[in-house]
Amino acid sequence: MKERQRILKIRNLNISFKTDSGKVSAIRGVNLDLYKGETIAIVGESGSGKSVTTKAIMGILSKNGTIDSGSIEYTWEDEQTKELHSVDLLQLKEAQMQKEIRGRKIAMVFQDPMTSLNPTMTIGKQIMEPMMYHYGKTKQEAYAQAVELLELVGITDAKKRMKNYPHQLSGGMRQRIVIAIALSCDPYVLICDEPTTALDVTIQAKILELIQEIQKKKNLSVIYITHDLGVVAKVADFVNVMYAGKIIETGTIDEIFYDPRHPYTWGLLSAMPDLDTDDDELYTIPGTPPNLTQRIEGDAFAPRNKYALKIDFRKEPPMFDVPGSSSHKVASWLMHENAPHVEMPAALRKRLEKMRKGGM
Template sequence: MEREMILEVVDLDICFQLRGKVLHAIRDVSMELYQGEILAIVGESGSGKSVFTKSFMGLLDKNGYVAGGSIVYFGGEEEREVNLTAISRERDWRRIRGHEIAMIMQDPMTSLNPLKTIGSQIMEAVLLHQKVGRMEAIKRTLKHLEDVGIQEPEKRFEQYPHEFSGGMRQRVVIAIAIACNPKILVCDEPTTALDVTIQAQILDLLKELRHKYNLSVILITHDLGVVANMADRVAVMYAGDIVEIGTSEEIFYDPKHPYTWALLSSLPQAGQKGSDLFSIPGTPPSLYVDIKGDAFANRNPQALKIDFVKRPPYFQVSPTHKAKTWLLDKRAPKVTLPPIVEKIRKGGLF
C-alpha cells in the first residue's frame, strides 16, 4: 500500500546574514514526510536540525532566508498543495502555525507563560484554532489534559507552570500543541531537560498521540538511542545536509554513511567497562565557506581521496534507504565496519 505524502522538501537552501558574512545553514536538502509516520532527524548540535524544521513554520530569525528550493505541504484546506517557501505575509503563516504544523520546544518552562494558568494557555489554543465557545473550549481543554496523562485535570486547570514538575510541564506543552488540531507535530529535543524515566514516558506519550490524533511526527534529537524503538524512519543530518535516510531498521542494522557509524559508536550503551567512550574526532566544518567534497571527510578515518574533492550524490541502497557516501560507489574499496555496527547487526545492543 502506497503511503500518502504530507510534506515534501526539495533542494532546500537556507542562509543567514551574520556580521557581513553569509552562513549556509541548510545545503540542498530534500526529504519527504508521510501521513501518520514518526520521522526522526538526528545529528550533532549545530547540524541544522532545528533551523531546517523551523522553516516549515516561517520561524527563521530575521537574518535568515530561504535561498532556494521548495517546501510543499499537502494537507492544507481542501487538501490543496501549499508551497511554504512562497509565504511572505504573517497572516498567511498564522493559518499554518498551530492549525496545520505545530512545534514542541525542548524547554517547556520557556514555552509557558508563568503569569497565566495552565488551563487558560491550553484554552487559548482551542479558541483560536477550533472556533468553539468558551464552555466547549473548557471541556476540550480538560480532555486534552487527560489525553497527555495529567491526573485531576479540573484541579490542574487552575494551577500555574511553577506548580508543575518538568515532565508535567512538557505534557502541558504537548497538550497546547494538540489543542491546535495540527496534522504535523514537530518535536524539537522534547526530552533533553528530563531524566531518563520521564523521558521514556514522554516518548511513549508521543507514540500514543500519533495514533489518537492521526499525527505525522518529526522528532529532532542528537541521540540515536532515543529513537531506536520509536521512529519509523530516521534522517541523519550533518553540516546542514541529510547524509543518510532510511527506515529505523535500515539505519540501525545496515547503516552506510561513516557519520552514522560514528553516531552509533558514540552511544553510551556501546561503551565497555574499563574503556573510554568513543567520541568523534575533530569538529564540523565552518558553514561560512563553501564545503568541497564530503563535509565529513576531515573527521572520517576511512575517507577516500575523492571525498576531499567532490560532494557525493545519494546512492540508493533500497527503495527506502539512501546515503551520500562515495563508499557506496561500485569502484570504492571495501572497508571494515566499526565494531559497534557489527555488534548491533548481531542484535547485541537494541
C-alpha cells in the same frame, strides 16, 4: 496495501544566516519526505541543521535567516470534500502562516517547556487560547476540550490543574502541558524538538510513550529532532542523518541501525552509551564540524573521516541508492561502484548484532 499519503515534501532547501563572522550556509540542499501517520527522526550533532530545517517548516526562522532556494510542499485533506490540497509553505505570508498553518495544521513541541509557556498565564488559559483563536470556540467549549486534553496527556485532577501557573508544576508535567497545547487545534503534523532533553530518564520514557499513544489515536505525522539515538530507536519509522546542513544518510530504522553505510553514521552509533561495553571511555568522532561561513570543497565530513578518498576533498558526493533497498540512500563516495570496499568497524558490527538480538 493502502497507499502512503505524503504530507510534507521538502526539496533543495538552502538556508543561510547573516552573522558578524559572515554568511553561514546552515542548510545546504535538504530533501525530506514525511508521510501520514509515520514518524521520521532527524539526527546529528549540535549545529548540523536539524532545528533550522523544522523552524523553516513552521516559518519561525530568526530575523537574520534567509531561505535562499527550495520548497516545502504541505498537503492536507479537506475534511468535507476529501480532496487533497497542496501549498508551498515558503510562499505564504506571515499572516497566512499564523492563521492557517502554525499551531492549526503543524504544531511544535520545544525542548524547554519554560520557554514555551507564559509564566503569567494559567495553564488552562494557555491551552484554551489557540482553540478560541483558530476555531472561534466559546470559552465553555474551549474549557471542556482543554480538560479533555489534560486527561489525554496523563495529567490527573485536570480541572484543578487548569488554574495552576507553570512554576507550580514539575518539569515532566510542564512538558505534558506543552504537548496538550500543541494538540489543542488537532494538527496533522507534530514536530518534537528534543522534547525530553531536560527530563530524567523515567519521565523521558513516559513522554515518548505518550506521544506514540496520541499519534496512534489521531493518526498524526511526527518529526523528531534529537541527537539521542536511544530515543530514535524507540520512536522512529525512518531516520535522516544530518551533517553540516545536509542529509547524508536516510533509511528505515532497521537500515540505519543494523546496516549503516556512512562513516559519520558509524561514528554516531559507536558513540551511543552501552552498559555492556568493555571500553573505559566513550567513543567520540575525531575532529570538529566544519566552519559553515567558509565554502566547503567536496565532502564536508572528509577531514574527520579516516576512510576518506581523494575525491572526497574535491567533489561533493551525490545520494547513492543502497542496492536492494528503495528507501536507503547514502551521500558517500564509498558507495560508488569503483570505490574500494570498506567494512564498518568490527566493534560496531559486534555491538549492532548484539542490539539486533536484544531487539533494541
